[in-house]
Amino acid sequence: xxxxxxxxxxxxxxxxxxxxxxxxxxxxxxxxxxxxxxxxxxxxxxxxxxxxxxxxxxxxxxxxxxxxxxxxxxxxxxxxxxxxxxxxxxxxxxxxxxxxxxxxxxxxxxxxxxxxxxxxxxxxxxxxxxxxxxxxxxxxxxxxxxxxxxxxxxxxxxxxxxxxxxxxxxxxxxxxxxxxxxxxxxxxxxxxxxxxxxxxxxxxxxxxxxxxxxxxxxxxxxxxxxxxxxxxxxxxxxxxxxxxxxxxxxx
Numbered sequence: 001x002x003x004x005x006x007x008x009x010x011x012x013x014x015x016x017x018x019x020x021x022x023x024x025x026x027x028x029x030x031x032x033x034x035x036x037x038x039x040x041x042x043x044x045x046x047x048x049x050x051x052x053x054x055x056x057x058x059x060x061x062x063x064x065x066x067x068x069x070x071x072x073x074x075x076x077x078x079x080x081x082x083x084x085x086x087x088x089x090x091x092x093x094x095x096x097x098x099x100x101x102x103x104x105x106x107x108x109x110x111x112x113x114x115x116x117x118x119x120x121x122x123x124x125x126x127x128x129x130x131x132x133x134x135x136x137x138x139x140x141x142x143x144x145x146x147x148x149x150x151x152x153x154x155x156x157x158x159x160x161x162x163x164x165x166x167x168x169x170x171x172x173x174x175x176x177x178x179x180x181x182x183x184x185x186x187x188x189x190x191x192x193x194x195x196x197x198x199x200x201x202x203x204x205x206x207x208x209x210x211x212x213x214x215x216x217x218x219x220x221x222x223x224x225x226x227x228x229x230x231x232x233x234x235x236x237x238x239x240x241x242x243x244x245x246x247x248x249x250x251x
């Protein structure tokens with residue numbers, strides 16, 4: 001394994017947010033047949049595609065070309081895909097969709113805990129993968145100079161800027177994955193209301209057939225670790241046992 005050990009935090013830059021489609025999607029897939037199938041889905045969505053058969057090549061591609069999204073198989077020869085997911089998330093806020101033969105609930109939860117934004121098991125329906133990919137790209141890069149302005153949301157030391165998808169705590173930038181931001185925004189826009197877990201799963205992920213409540217719990221815990229002064233005693237995101245969550249306006 002020859003991955004560089006230097007830490008270079010890649011953020012979704014304004015230039016990337018504003019660039020015109022087609023975006024470039026990185027396919028990390030060692031199997032030639034599966035790689036071809038994924039390439040066809042990506043190209044069918046109108047995106048450019050680059051491919052990497054292993055972790056070394058994938059890491060180099062992300063560092064060099066900063067793709068808009070990564071499709072990641074977990075079964076790689078040179079590194080477990082979960083470890084690569086962890087590494088990419090440490091370096092970047094680029095969206096990651098796991099597309100894999102590994103179907104266990106443990107793998108799914110681990111992937112979400114390590115920062116994956118979505119998880120698709122093989123065999124997959126091309127139209128469903130295309131929908132999920134487009135939805136994630138749209139929510140991540142939808143802002144443009146001509147878009148309608150959405151006012152910032154201010155809650156004590158926490159500020160959420162929907163237009164730029166930026167979050168700050170006490171003036172310091174907080175780096176969230178696309179799904180983390182979507183979840184935080186959904187909670188904040190429904191502040192002082194109790195929202196059910198089912199509502200959050202449906203409205204943040206857009207579907208409810210394969211996403212479990214544990215997935216939501218993982219994202220809530222990650223959010224708390226990033227925005228709460230003390231994640232063990234959360235002040236913004238409150239758990240309502242047996243129902244879901246509520247967001248406090250004043251912490």
